[in-house]
Every structure is written in C-alpha cells, then in structure tokens.
Amino acid sequence: MPDRKVALITGATGGIGRATSIAFAKTGQYDLALHYNTASQETRDALLSQIQSSSSSSDTVKAHFFQADMSSYDSVRKLHEDVTGVYGRVDVLFNNAGAVLGHQGVQSLADVPIDVFEQTWRVNTGSGILLTQLCLPEMEKQGWGRIIFDSSVAAFTGGFVGPHYASAKSAQHGFVHWLAGNVARKGVTVNAVAPALxxxxxxxxxxxxxxxxxxxxxxxxxxxxxxxxxxGRPEEIAETVLWMVNTAYVTNKVITVDGGMYPY
Known part of the structure; x- marks a missing residue:
C-alpha cells in the first residue's frame, strides 16, 4: 500500500466534517476526498485553505471536492465512481452526512409523514451502507480499511429531534454490529461515533x-x-474518529461522545 491513505468524508463542509477533514490533514498521512451537496464555492475554498495550512507533511496533502445528493442512490454511486477515478480506492470511509429533513423538536408521531421516515433513513443510513458496499471490496483486497458512521446519542435515548432521526441513527448500529463481525479478520474495522449536541x-x-x-x-x-x-465541539468528534482509525483493536463499537448524557 502507498504510505498515504485515502479518506472519504461525507458531509465534509459541515461542522463535524470540516473538523475531521482538518484533523486528518494535520497527520499528513491522508489524501482527502471531500463530499458536499450544496456548499458554496466560498465555503469549499475556505475549507481547502484550512486543510492545506494544517497539513504537517512537506508533501502537500491532496484534497478534492465531490458533489453528491445523499438522498439519491444513483448520486451516491456516482460519488464513489468519481472518487475512485481520482484516487483509485478508499481506505477510510467516514459516513458523516446526515439530515433531519426539516422536522425537529417533534411532539407527536403524527407530525412526521411515513415518507419522511424513509427519506431520513436513506440520507442518514442507506447511502452510508451503499458507500460501504462500494468501498469494502478494495479494503478487503488490501487487508486494511476503516469504516465509521456518524450516529447520534438519539439512537440510545430517542433524543429531541424526532422519531425519524432517532430510528435512522439506531439502524446504523445494527449494521455496524453485523458488518464488524463479518470483516473483523480481514483487517477492516467498523465503528460508529454517537455525539450529543x-x-x-x-x-x-x-x-x-x-x-x-x-x-x-x-x-x-x-x-x-x-x-x-x-x-460538544466538532473537534472532539474529529479526535474520536481519528482514534478509531488509528486503533486496529477497536471494532464493533458505538462510542458516545455526549458530555455524560448516556451512561453506556
């Protein structure tokens, strides 16, 4: 394997995605595939500038932006095609992109149409599973890979956003547990980080x-x-993600980073 690995971060221009991108750049060990959906050119340029100034490597970290709508599986497939067209593979996949679809602080189940449940699952969970399916074969082939989902403490507690969001995030956990056991002997770890606010x-x-x-x-x-x-601060989530990437003995875990909200 080349010395520098490739990290694909979805939702890279948001708070957690931005902090994680910079954290990876600081190590000098990763080239970055940065996903966005609607972020402006100004926002992307600002992040790219931060990445380049943060890199600890004398050899400039490569960072490219890739647009995709995570509510469309065709768009997700195109994202993988575009990323591998530039970098050849993905070594680290941080499934960070998510959305509440305009529904939060929900007071009644009747306030969330069933199609919103389906759309929320697609954006928060289904697209991450699809990206994992697409990236995993190369990870298995080379005997090294890291897959991390950005979940939420709402998956444990129900949270305050709404049932659509809590149920989509909890669905990630079942997938993490199954896949982690399936690939544990193949050099691939699968985990999730579950932030609070x-x-x-x-x-x-x-x-x-x-x-x-x-x-x-x-x-x-x-x-x-x-x-x-x-x-919490986005940097605190980024540090946890980087720890998961660096630690081969941690897999099949959902780590809460929640200021003590959830005791397990």
Whole structure:
C-alpha cells in the first residue's frame, strides 16, 4: 500500500466534517476526498485553505471536492465512481452526512409523514451502507480499511429531534454490529461515533430560530441538559474518529461522545 491513505468524508463542509477533514490533514498521512451537496464555492475554498495550512507533511496533502445528493442512490454511486477515478480506492470511509429533513423538536408521531421516515433513513443510513458496499471490496483486497458512521446519542435515548432521526441513527448500529463481525479478520474495522449536541453543526444552526438571541437561549437550555454543562465541539468528534482509525483493536463499537448524557 502507498504510505498515504485515502479518506472519504461525507458531509465534509459541515461542522463535524470540516473538523475531521482538518484533523486528518494535520497527520499528513491522508489524501482527502471531500463530499458536499450544496456548499458554496466560498465555503469549499475556505475549507481547502484550512486543510492545506494544517497539513504537517512537506508533501502537500491532496484534497478534492465531490458533489453528491445523499438522498439519491444513483448520486451516491456516482460519488464513489468519481472518487475512485481520482484516487483509485478508499481506505477510510467516514459516513458523516446526515439530515433531519426539516422536522425537529417533534411532539407527536403524527407530525412526521411515513415518507419522511424513509427519506431520513436513506440520507442518514442507506447511502452510508451503499458507500460501504462500494468501498469494502478494495479494503478487503488490501487487508486494511476503516469504516465509521456518524450516529447520534438519539439512537440510545430517542433524543429531541424526532422519531425519524432517532430510528435512522439506531439502524446504523445494527449494521455496524453485523458488518464488524463479518470483516473483523480481514483487517477492516467498523465503528460508529454517537455525539450529543455539537456546537456549530448544521442542525444546531437550523435551531437558531428567528434571531441570534433566541439561538443563544436555545443553546444554553440544551447545554443545561448535559452533565458537563456545555455543548460538544466538532473537534472532539474529529479526535474520536481519528482514534478509531488509528486503533486496529477497536471494532464493533458505538462510542458516545455526549458530555455524560448516556451512561453506556
């Protein structure tokens, strides 16, 4: 294998995706395939600049952006085709992209149409499973690979977003447990990280309501639910993802990074 591995990060321009991209760049050990859906050129350029300035390698880290709509399986297949067309393979897959589809703070099951459940599963879970199917054969062939899903503490507790989101995230866990056992002797680890409330993510941004003051009030109220008394930082999730990549003896795990919310 070449010394530098290839990491595909979906949802790379969001808070957790951005922090994880920079964390990988700092090691100098990875070239980066950065997925986005609707992020502006300005946003992508800013992330690319951060990546290049963060790299610890004298040989510039390669980083390319790839557009895909994660609600479309055809678009996901095209994403894999485009990434492997540039890099040849994917060594590390961080299935980070996710969405709540405009439904959060749900108070009644009747408020979420069944098609929203299906769409939420597709974006948060189904597309990650498809990408895993596409990337896994090369990982198995070379005897090394890392697959990580960005889940949520909502998969354990139900959370506050809604049943569509909690059920989609919990579906990731069953898949992680099955696949991890299936490939454990093939040099491929499969894990998930399950954050609680993370500052500066797209979901938190969409909760800001109609003003900055309201957003701060919401943030303080939510932080008060956590034993540590604050929201998490995207960098704390990124550090956990990097640890999972670096540690070959960790597989079949869902690690909560949640400020003490969930005790297991």
């Amino acid at each position: 993370i500052k500066d993510t797209a979901m938190m941004g969409s909760m800001d309501g109609d003003g900055e003051d309201k957003g701060k009030e919401m943030e303080e109220r939510l932080a008060g639910r956590l034993p540590v008394g604050r929201l």
